[in-house]
Amino acid sequence: xxxxxxxxxxxxxxxxxxxxxxxxxxxxxxxxxxxxxxxxxxxxxxxxxxxxxxxxxxxxxxxxxxxxxxxxxxxxxxxxxxxxxxxxxxxxxxxxxxxxxxxxxxxxxxxxxxxxxxxxxxxxxxxxxxxxxxxxxxxxxxxxxxxxxxxxxxxxxxxxxxxxxxxxxxxxxxxxxxxxxxxxxxxxxxxxxxxxxxxxxxxxxxxxxxxxxxxxxxxxxxxxxxxxxxxxxxxxxxxxxxxxxxxxxxxxxxxxxxxx
Amino acid sequence: xxxxxxxxxxxxxxxxxxxxxxxxxxxxxxxxxxxxxxxxxxxxxxxxxxxxxxxxxxxxxxxxxxxxxxxxxxxxxxxxxxxxxxxxxxxxxxxxxxxxxxxxxxxxxxxxxxxxxxxxxxxxxxxxxxxxxxxxxxxxxxxxxxxxxxxxxxxxxxxxxxxxxxxxxxxxxxxxxxxxxxxxxxxxxxxxxxxxxxxxxxxxxxxxxxxxxxx
Amino acid sequence: xxxxxxxxxxxxxxxxxxxxxxxxxxxxxxxxxxxxxxxxxxxxxxxxxxxxxxxxxxxxxxxxxxxxxxxxxxxxxxxxxxxxxxxxxxxxxxxxxxxxxxxxxxxxxxxxxxxxxxxxxxxxxxxxxxxxxxxxxxxxxxxxxxxxxxxxxxxxxxxxxxxxxxxxxxxxxxxxxxxxxxxxxxxxxxxxxxxxxxxxxxxxxxxxxxxxxxx
Numbered sequence: 001x002x003x004x005x006x007x008x009x010x011x012x013x014x015x016x017x018x019x020x021x022x023x024x025x026x027x028x029x030x031x032x033x034x035x036x037x038x039x040x041x042x043x044x045x046x047x048x049x050x051x052x053x054x055x056x057x058x059x060x061x062x063x064x065x066x067x068x069x070x071x072x073x074x075x076x077x078x079x080x081x082x083x084x085x086x087x088x089x090x091x092x093x094x095x096x097x098x099x100x101x102x103x104x105x106x107x108x109x110x111x112x113x114x115x116x117x118x119x120x121x122x123x124x125x126x127x128x129x130x131x132x133x134x135x136x137x138x139x140x141x142x143x144x145x146x147x148x149x150x151x152x153x154x155x156x157x158x159x160x161x162x163x164x165x166x167x168x169x170x171x172x173x174x175x176x177x178x179x180x181x182x183x184x185x186x187x188x189x190x191x192x193x194x195x196x197x198x199x200x201x202x203x204x205x206x207x208x209x210x211x212x213x214x215x216x217x218x219x220x221x222x223x224x225x226x227x228x229x230x231x232x233x234x235x236x237x238x239x240x241x242x243x244x245x246x247x248x249x250x251x252x253x254x255x256x257x258x259x260x
Numbered sequence: 261x262x263x264x265x266x267x268x269x270x271x272x273x274x275x276x277x278x279x280x281x282x283x284x285x286x287x288x289x290x291x292x293x294x295x296x297x298x299x300x301x302x303x304x305x306x307x308x309x310x311x312x313x314x315x316x317x318x319x320x321x322x323x324x325x326x327x328x329x330x331x332x333x334x335x336x337x338x339x340x341x342x343x344x345x346x347x348x349x350x351x352x353x354x355x356x357x358x359x360x361x362x363x364x365x366x367x368x369x370x371x372x373x374x375x376x377x378x379x380x381x382x383x384x385x386x387x388x389x390x391x392x393x394x395x396x397x398x399x400x401x402x403x404x405x406x407x408x409x410x411x412x413x414x415x416x417x418x419x420x421x422x423x424x425x426x427x428x429x430x431x432x433x434x435x436x437x438x439x440x441x442x443x444x445x446x447x448x449x450x451x452x453x454x455x456x457x458x459x460x461x462x463x464x465x466x467x468x469x470x471x472x473x474x475x
Numbered sequence: 476x477x478x479x480x481x482x483x484x485x486x487x488x489x490x491x492x493x494x495x496x497x498x499x500x501x502x503x504x505x506x507x508x509x510x511x512x513x514x515x516x517x518x519x520x521x522x523x524x525x526x527x528x529x530x531x532x533x534x535x536x537x538x539x540x541x542x543x544x545x546x547x548x549x550x551x552x553x554x555x556x557x558x559x560x561x562x563x564x565x566x567x568x569x570x571x572x573x574x575x576x577x578x579x580x581x582x583x584x585x586x587x588x589x590x591x592x593x594x595x596x597x598x599x600x601x602x603x604x605x606x607x608x609x610x611x612x613x614x615x616x617x618x619x620x621x622x623x624x625x626x627x628x629x630x631x632x633x634x635x636x637x638x639x640x641x642x643x644x645x646x647x648x649x650x651x652x653x654x655x656x657x658x659x660x661x662x663x664x665x666x667x668x669x670x671x672x673x674x675x676x677x678x679x680x681x682x683x684x685x686x687x688x689x690x
Contacts, residue, residue, distance in 0.1 A: 030571065033595025076596075102663035110663050113655075117593060120656045125577035127646040129568075134636045137555035139286035140503040141548060143332065157353040157361070159422045159614065160607050165355070166362035167436045169379060279557055281536030282550040285500075286558050299557060321496030339497040342514060423630075425616050431625045435587075 032080035035059070037115050047116040052108035053091050056084040087111070184221050186213065191229035192236060199243050205255040208234065270303025277313045280306065284313075290330035356387050361396060365418070365427055369400035369411035388412070396421065485518025492528045495521065499528075505545035505635055541640045543631040552638070572602050576611060580633065580645055582657060584615040584626035589659065603627070611636065 029035040039058045040050050063081045090104035216226035237243045244257050297306035314324040325334050363375050375383050391397040400413035512521040529539040537548050578590050606612040615628035
């Protein structure tokens with residue numbers, strides 16, 4: 001079985017080894033910028049004099065190779081590839097005078113700056129971690145002392161405790177079963193009950209709005225809710241054959257009449 | 261001293277004193293002479309160095325004293341009155357107290373009823389009293405609503421303790437989530453088996469917002 | 476010798492040094508100058524006495540070091556080899572955590588989005604939490620830009636751990652600043668050419684002076 005696979009592979013052993021190295025490398029990189037920084041090392045020049053064009057080509061070749069080997073690349077690698085392809089074309093073509101955006105040189109310079117800054121922060125991090133450190137290279141007083149007679153209780157909490165407590169409460173809130181404010185909601189059940197009592201009085205065609213309950217007419221939100229519920233209730237009553245509805249034209253007032 | 265000559269020249273006596281000084285300072289327990297001798301480089305004489313060190317500290321704020329068979333630095337007996345603060349015992353705030361405190365910090369000015377609504381349980385009198393006593397919260401203005409309930413706000417002491425410039429500097433929910441502090445509710449994993457983590461989304465949104473701020 | 480200081484005459488300078496020596500020796504954490512001053516009897520000058528004490532310990536096995544606005548006794552760095560057995564196991568920091576820490580230290584106050592911009596990847600969940608837990612970073616002031624993003628700064632605990640007197644003493648800080656590598660340069664495709672925010676430069680200059688950051 002593995003032999004058969006091996007036979008069908010046309011690339012040379014060297015290609016295959018390079019491909020395998022690539023797999024390992026992709027895992028080892030922390031995103032496209034990290035990869036670009038690693039690639040730029042091969043130019044063996046000061047990062048300020050790096051050839052962004054050459055770097056873009058290296059990166060694109062890398063991505064193509066990954067694609068050919070069917071290595072899944074995270075989306076940000078592909079976004080960077082697209083951007084570099086764009087930058088490459090801009091760097092190669094003469095500038096378009098009608099283009100108001102930043103020049104290709106500015107974009108390239110910014111990329112070089114980002115790489116140099118990342119390299120500098122890595123270097124700084126290494127120097128920081130190489131310093132003599134408390135508890136490893138130098139030490140604090142091992143035995144904190146003081147008279148045991150005077151004892152004061154002191155409560156402590158860290159900012160982290162505080163935030164975690166708040167997060168705990170707020171997360172619990174998000175879990176609360178969904179319910180909404182019913183104070184301004186006229187339910188269909190309420191409307192149906194009310195209309196069953198009132199429909200008998202609608203001998204003539206009567207505007208639906210006149211059946212809205214007291215206190216549900218002035219406030220817009222309440223009126224909306226009561227209108228919707230009453231309309232739905234009337235539809236139900238019409239279905240049961242207790243009343244008729246009519247509307248002269250679209251958006252005209254709805255009228256209802258009792259049906260004996 | 262042994263018959264075999266030491267590989268390197270022994271440190272000078274002042275150097276040996278420095279070494280003992282560091283060891284005794286950093287140790288959590290008094291150190292016996294035998295252990296001091298064992299930890300010094302070859303060719304050192306712990307007893308002689310220790311005697312030199314002890315004399316150097318005579319009359320100082322800290323003195324080198326024997327504790328049984330061992331040696332330790334101790335505060336000069338006449339200066340004990342200066343160390344009262346070191347004896348305070350620290351204890352973690354109860355969960356009820358820290359939750360109440362966080363609600364006051366995030367929602368101030370806030371009434372007791374509002375705190376209870378947010379926490380979902382009654383706030384015991386002791387909890388509020390404790391926070392008042394710690395000088396982390398104080399009474400704010402009365403709310404101009406029926407009953408004129410009293411409100412609670414956080415104090416300067418609170419800001420000092422938690423290293424905040426103002427209560428407005430407390431991170432918001434989105435930031436808490438981004439910092440991984442709200443991680444008990446993972447977002448649906450749409451990214452599949454990739455490296456996308458729940459919460460990354462929020463970070464991305466932040467980033468774009470911020471970049472939009474730049475111009 | 477009696478412990479009670481005279482009511483009106485301040486203790487002599489050597490006596491003040493003794494007192495500071497006792498207080499600082501007894502504490503494992505750095506003590507702020509303001510606290511030292513407050514704990515000394517009336518009429519004392521903590522700063523002057525500290526200076527005398529510091530000089531007395533120059534070249535000793537234990538040295539007096541400034542940590543931000545505070546002071547602490549620490550063993551001399553060259554004697555670490557003698558004290559390895561006191562080492563407490565610290566959790567290994569990930570590369571992401573180390574880089575994030577140094578970006579916060581060198582760029583502070585810095586927002587999460589800026590950290591991500593510099594590293595080129597999202598700050599993974601837990602990284603910031605770990606640094607907060609170690610008490611090496613804390614939340615700083617919010618940036619006065621739309622969205623008011625929260626910033627991160629390093630703490631006194633960070634300075635203490637890495638033996639730094641202040642954030643200005645970070646290794647290579649001057650060179651990095653001179654090379655422009657600490658500038659907050661927006662990408663050219665977001666802001667038009669030369670359209671730097673006025674606040675951007677200020678943020679840079681204020682890096683270690685939080686007070687001025689408000690504007």
